[in-house]
Amino acid sequence: MTISIGNDHAGTEYKFAIKTLLEEKGITVVNYGTDTNDSADYSDFVHPVADDVENNKSDYGILICGSGNGVAMTANKHQNIRAGLCWNKEIVHLIRSHNDANILCIPARYTALKQAVEMVEVFLNTEFEGGRHKRRIDKIPLSC
Template identity: 40%
Template sequence: MKIAIGCDHVGIEQKDLVIKHLESKGIEIEDFGTHSTERTDYPKYGLAVANAVANQQADLGILICGTGVGISLTANKVKGIRAVVCSDPYTAALSKEHNNTNILAFGSRVVGIELAKMIIDSWLGAEFEGGRHQGRIDMIAAIEEA
């Protein structure tokens, strides 16, 4: 499995810890930055990760900014992306099971690193259930085509 990861300057410290956590599980990482605490704009990194996932350069993506909101809004503008902001493991798991999310976002100002690891593990451990949920995913995809 390969995960694309990106953050703005607010999320850099947490991003580095998340990378270590994922690598300890044998997951390959592609880091799209930022690589500095110098102020930067989150849309750059949200777009880079979303494009990597949409183009199948990575299987999944993880995004981090102050709240997770702005960077996930950016990612969701890319066709085929279903990014979710999560602050708890339950929502993370259900987002994958019901919505087949392919990008997880969270805020470094909202969740600490240990909770972030639990959210990530819950999300990665969940599987899309298909069935009645597939019809809803198809509806979302149709909106992208409108």
């Protein structure tokens, strides 16, 4: 499995903790995020992560910024991307099981580091339920 990850300056610490977790599980991590706390524009790392997921170069993506909103909005501009903004494990479970999300967006300023790592675990271990949820996803247009 390969996961692309991106972060701005607000998510650097979180990115390193998540990257360590993923690598310990034998998952290949492609890092597009900043490695410093210097100000960075989130769109600069969102597009490469979304491109990787969209073009099947990565199985999933993880994006981290201060609120999580900017990365989610930007990623969802890409076709076939279903990026979900989550602030607890229950919502992570729903974006995977009901929405078949392929990118997890984490708000670093509104979640604790331990909580963010736990959310990644749920994201990796939750399967899409299909059924009525598949029917609903099929109604999301690729473009309007």
